[in-house]
Amino acid sequence: MKNQVQLITYVDRLGGGGLNQLQSLLATELKDVFGGVHLLPFFFPIDGADAGFDPIDHTQVDPRLGDWGDIAKLTQDVDVMADVIVNHMSSDSPQFKDYSAKGSASIYDGLFLTMDRVFPGGVDEQTLLKVYRPRPGVPFTYATLANGDKRILWTTFTSKQVDIDVAHPQGQAYLTSILKTLSESGIRMVRLDAVGYAIKKAGDNCFMMPETFEFIDQFAAEARSLGIEVLVEIHSYYRKQIDIAARVDWVYDFALPPLVLHAFSFKTAEPLKRWVGIRPNNALTVLDTHDGIGVIDIGADATDREGRPGLVPPAELDQLVEIMHANSQGQSRQATGAAASNLDLYQVNCTFYDALGRNDLAYLLSRAVQFFLPGVPQVYYVGLLAGHNDMDLLARSGVGRDINRHHYSRAEVQSELQRPVVRELVRLIKLRNTAPAFHGSFKLNDSAAGVLDMAWQHGEHGARLVVDFATLAYQLEVSSGDRVDAFAFAL
Known part of the structure; x- marks a missing residue:
């Protein structure tokens, strides 16, 4: 990169x-x-x-x-x-539609993650509460497939984003x-x-x-x-x-x-x-x-x-x-x-x-x-x-x-x-x-509590940024040898 x-x-x-x-x-x-x-x-x-x-x-x-x-x-x-997008795919995908139409007879039966795949013996409340959630609610969607079968699908994000079994x-x-x-x-x-x-x-x-x-x-x-x-x-x-x-x-x-x-x-x-x-x-x-x-x-x-x-x-x-x-x-x-x-x-x-x-x-x-x-x-x-x-x-x-x-x-x-x-x-x-x-190489310089002072050096070439977050005063410069060029924002 x-x-x-x-x-x-x-x-x-x-x-x-x-x-x-x-x-x-x-x-x-x-x-x-x-x-x-x-x-x-x-x-x-x-x-x-x-x-x-x-x-x-x-x-x-x-x-x-x-x-x-x-x-x-x-x-x-x-x-x-x-x-x-490694975690899920759309419930409108051809793979899910095939799965919905054929259920366990579909070649994609193992592609989509169901609750019983992870919890074959069922799951209690405390175990379910351990699951880390980025959004409110449980990570499941109760679904009736097109063939009439019922499944509890694992859906981390939305009901339209069905999680896949990446190990299958x-x-x-x-x-x-x-x-x-x-x-x-x-x-x-x-x-x-x-x-x-x-x-x-x-x-x-x-x-x-x-x-x-x-x-x-x-x-x-x-x-x-x-x-x-x-x-x-x-x-x-x-x-x-x-x-x-x-x-x-x-x-x-x-x-x-x-x-x-x-x-x-x-x-x-x-x-x-x-x-x-x-x-x-x-x-x-x-x-x-x-x-x-x-x-x-x-x-x-x-x-x-x-x-x-x-x-x-x-x-x-x-x-x-x-x-x-x-x-x-x-x-x-x-x-x-x-x-x-x-x-x-x-x-x-x-x-x-x-x-x-x-x-x-x-x-x-x-x-x-x-x-x-x-x-x-x-x-x-x-x-x-x-x-x-x-x-x-x-x-x-x-x-x-x-x-x-x-x-x-x-x-x-x-x-x-x-x-x-x-x-x-x-x-x-x-x-x-x-x-x-x-x-080149980076250095964080010592500075007062409200100030950030950072510098780079690559041979004779340098760059430095100093920012005072309290006053918005700043110093931004690049250098080459003895020459130092200040960079100022024109606002």
């Missing part, structure tokens, strides 16, 4: 078109801005129950966007990452077919979506267990044999993230977004500096994604009865959530928790720009912090354009995360790129992509 800033985007929500239009955008208005692009699910269909994360056919490009030839064409211009030969063949299809189209990196829930085991919490790591190891080995790197997407306790990072190619730094918001909100860099000192370096740094802003990632361990402390105290974490709601004028409250469907219990749904109260300088300094940390930065398409909460889309869909999934027309993209905050972000991205210092 290139050590350059990557874009995260839906194909149809940035520029209002398909793959060819996105490729055109990357070659014109966004020329030389990104070293790679993570295409959020482009499989058929892109508009299911979970915005593409419930594919009917994971090996088919939604024809409204293009085809595999268009994907291959895009990979000639930019590195492309795609999702592999049918499940293994299904995932292998996806990897081969992606590899043949030139994709060299995949993100394992919801992989933390892929393995189920009676009597355990069914989340990131040793057996889950074994599955990830096996899947990653198969991917590498096809020339594909693997990114694991896990929202969890921060120490668990460190453990996970030691086992995989790449992880997200999901602790970073709430810690940056905490630094500005409480005018201290101490929790952020503690994290910088221990965080894994094989990380993709993000401030925003297609999901919400994680809270669990810096909180106490929700799976531990001992209540291992998080990176910030519980009271401050609760206050941080309230600050985000206040900064967004209450809009995020309408999209978070029980206020909207398809929710995640551990996330605040809001654009990062609105979570900062639309403060241009604080937003750009947040991006500077992101870009200076070891790892590869990714910028979500709404974040690229310093986007506002889309309350109209939220009202139409009732899905909380849609507040941060705006549909930008090409004209809208062109207009937003002229805003000073966006123009300066693009300039900062180009600095991160081209400064030789970022290929």
Whole structure:
């Protein structure tokens, strides 16, 4: 993977078109801005129950966007990452329809996970309560199949997303077919979506267990044999993230977004500096994604009865959530928790720009912090354009995360790129992509409680960022030998 800033985007929500239009955008208005692009699910269909994360056919490009030839064409211009949704597939898929019609006589009978497969002797309340849940309710759907048979299906997320048995030969063949299809189209990196829930085991919490790591190891080995790197997407306790990072190619730094918001909100860099000192370096740094802003990632361990402390105290974490709601004028409250469907219990749904109260300088300094940390930065398409909460889309869909999934027309993209905050972000991205210092060694310098001081050195090339979270004073410079060039935001 290139050590350059990557874009995260839906194909149809940035520029209002398909793959060819996105490729055109990357070659014109966004020329030389990104070293790679993570295409959020482009499989058929892109508009299911979970915005593409419930594919009917994971090996088919939604024809409204293009085809595999268009994907291959895009990979000639930019590195492309795609999702592999390992945990589930749509109840509208041909495989599930065959299973529904034929029941145990279907060749796909072993593909879909039922409650009795995990709990053949039944399950008591205490055992069921051990199962870690990202959303309210139990992870099951009572279903009557088309042939009249009754099943209790394992559905971690929604009733339309039926979990697959990744240990069954049918499940293994299904995932292998996806990897081969992606590899043949030139994709060299995949993100394992919801992989933390892929393995189920009676009597355990069914989340990131040793057996889950074994599955990830096996899947990653198969991917590498096809020339594909693997990114694991896990929202969890921060120490668990460190453990996970030691086992995989790449992880997200999901602790970073709430810690940056905490630094500005409480005018201290101490929790952020503690994290910088221990965080894994094989990380993709993000401030925003297609999901919400994680809270669990810096909180106490929700799976531990001992209540291992998080990176910030519980009271401050609760206050941080309230600050985000206040900064967004209450809009995020309408999209978070029980206020909207398809929710995640551990996330605040809001654009990062609105979570900062639309403060241009604080937003750009947040991006500077992101870009200076070891790892590869990714910028979500709404974040690229310093986007506002889309309350109209939220009202139409009732899905909380849609507040941060705006549909930008090409004209809208062109207009937003002229805003000073966006123009300066693009300039900062180009600095991160081209400064030789970022290929060298990183150092966290000693500093006052409210100040973060980070530096890079590669031979004679250097880069340094100093941010005072209380005053928003900053120093950003790159150097080569005796020459030092200051970088100042023009707002």
